[in-house]
Amino acid sequence: MSFQWTLIAGYLYFEIFVVIILILPIFSPRRWHLFLKSRLFDVFHDRVSWYFYAFLLVLTLFFFDAIREMRKYSHPNDGSHTHLAGEMKASVKLFRAQRNFYITSFAIFLAFVIKRLVSMILIQYELEMKAQDIIKKAEETVKQAKSMALTHTLKALDQLSDDDIKCKLEVVENLLEEQKFKTKELEEEAQKWRQKYEEVVGAKGDE
Template identity: 60%
Template sequence: MSIQWTFIAGYLYFEVAVVIIMILPIFSPKRWNQFFKSRLFAMFQQHAAVYFYVLLGVLCLFLFDAIREMRKYSHSIDAAAHTHLSSEMKGNVKLFRAQRNFYITGFAIFLAFVIRRLVNMLIIQDELSIKAEKIIKEAEAAVQLAKTTVLANTLQASEPNTDELKDKLLMAEDSLKAEKSRVKELEEEAKMWKQKYEEAVAGSVGKGDE
């Protein structure tokens, strides 16, 4: 394999490793977003679009070259028509290499778009999770406010019942005081009649002694 195709194959393996790392649940979207916003990535991000399209253009050139070689060696094999076994074997080997280069370049281009899409999806997922947490907190605050409002309305609705209970309690206290005063009056009256009875008994005893 020549140097340029070795480089493209190494780049393809690098893309496969990056895709596997981004798919596996090793890092959360928040960590990925923090990495994408870091200074190290920011240095690359300033010219990321330029690097991406330049690399994509180079890969497309190698892809067209692989297609050209595939067409070339497929026609040469058809033209040979099994006349010479050695030339046919050489043509098959060159055709196989051209097809290999085509698949390597095609997958490299495809994974470049996949990685770009994964980066955007991870950033969007982190932003959506932040918005979801914010919405949940706002919903919890709204529920707490609704509970407080309902409790306040319940207490306000029960205030008239409380006033009625207070009035009944005051009336009961007044009636109890009246009963107590009446009992005192009865006790005083009973004492008075008892005293009169004792005086009457003492007077009748004094008359009998005379």
């Protein structure tokens, strides 16, 4: 394997390793977010992003070159069948072209997979933060609703107790008025009986 294809194969193995690390639950989305949003990664990303897209373009060129080689050696000339050495050489070149095709295709595919996984991890962390904020707001809303309901209940109880006190006061005042009226009637009746008693006693004394 030539140097360029060795480099591409090494890049493919590196991508497989990165995909495995991203898939396995080794780090939480919060830690991935802290790492991907750190200043060190931003500097690394700004410097390497251009090289990444340039390398992706080179992979695309090698990909089409591998397709060209596959089409070239998949239909050998009729005269090549008469020479076993030439046929074996064409088969070896076809095998190498197929190998290069799979290496470049998987490398390009995994590059987009890694990019998608990173974006999904960031989206997952943002959704978790939003969900936590929604849960906190919901809990605060429930607490406020409970406190407001308790306040209204206490006010209602206070109002009911005041009304009860007013009603009791009115009843007591009515009873006092009735008792006063009855007491006054009894006093007047007693006064009448006292006058009659004095008149009777005075009449007996005159006799």
